[in-house]
Amino acid sequence: MTTTLFERLARPASAAPPSPQRRPSAARERILSTAGRLFYDEGIHAVGVERVLTEAGVTRVTFYRHFPSKDALIEAYLRARGDRMRDRIAAVHGAVDADPRRTLDAIAETLVDDRSGAGFRGCEFVNAAAEYADAAHPARAVTVLQRGWLMDVTSEALHQLGHPQPRRLARQLLMLRTGAAVASDLDDGEDIGEVFLEAWRAVLAAGLAAGVARH
The missing domain is CATH 1.10.10.60 (Homeodomain-like)
Known part of the structure; x- marks a missing residue:
C-alpha cells in the first residue's frame, strides 16, 4: 500500500518502537x-x-x-526538536491530504520562522552533525533520521505534484535549506529569510516546470 503524505507527516522520524507512556x-x-x-x-x-x-x-x-547518560539526553533533545518541526508542518498541511504545494511552503517557512526568534544559531541538526562524526552516535543517528523524514515528505509532495524525479528535486531543495540555515547563523543580513524563500520558490517552480516539459 502506498503511504500517503499525511501518514508520513504523522510518522515519527524513528525506526525504533515507541517508548512506554510515562506520567508527565x-x-x-x-x-x-x-x-x-x-x-x-x-x-x-x-x-x-x-x-x-x-x-x-x-x-x-x-x-x-x-x-x-548524557547521550540519552542528547537523543531526547534532538527528538523533541524534530517532533516540534513535524507538528508544525503537519498543522499547516491539515488533516486532509490535499495540498502538497502548501506542505512544501511549510517546510521552507519553518526555517524562516525559527530564524525570527532571538538567539538563532542555525539548524540544531546541522550543528549536532558537525559535532559528531560517528554514525553510531545518537546525535548523528537522530539527525540522519530527521533528514530522511524531510526527504521523504518533500519527495512525496513533489511526486503528488507530478514531478518525474521527485527525489532529485527534493535533494536540491533540502541542500538549499541547509545552506540557508548555515548562512543565517554566519551572515548578519536582515533579509536572509526573504532571500531564502525567493530562492526556494524559484528552484521549486523551475524544477516543476522542467518536470512538466520532460513529460
Whole structure:
C-alpha cells in the first residue's frame, strides 16, 4: 500500500518502537528544556551533565532516573526538536491530504520562522552533525533520521505534484535549506529569510516546470 503524505507527516522520524507512556514529569521537562537551551546556545560538547544539573535545579539521582547518560539526553533533545518541526508542518498541511504545494511552503517557512526568534544559531541538526562524526552516535543517528523524514515528505509532495524525479528535486531543495540555515547563523543580513524563500520558490517552480516539459 502506498503511504500517503499525511501518514508520513504523522510518522515519527524513528525506526525504533515507541517508548512506554510515562506520567508527565516536571523534573524531566525542566532537564530537557535546560539542556536544549544550553546545547543549542553553546554546543553539545561544551555542556556537561553537571552544568545541566545546576541550571535545572535537580539532583544527579533525579537526572539519571530520567536519562541514563548524557547521550540519552542528547537523543531526547534532538527528538523533541524534530517532533516540534513535524507538528508544525503537519498543522499547516491539515488533516486532509490535499495540498502538497502548501506542505512544501511549510517546510521552507519553518526555517524562516525559527530564524525570527532571538538567539538563532542555525539548524540544531546541522550543528549536532558537525559535532559528531560517528554514525553510531545518537546525535548523528537522530539527525540522519530527521533528514530522511524531510526527504521523504518533500519527495512525496513533489511526486503528488507530478514531478518525474521527485527525489532529485527534493535533494536540491533540502541542500538549499541547509545552506540557508548555515548562512543565517554566519551572515548578519536582515533579509536572509526573504532571500531564502525567493530562492526556494524559484528552484521549486523551475524544477516543476522542467518536470512538466520532460513529460
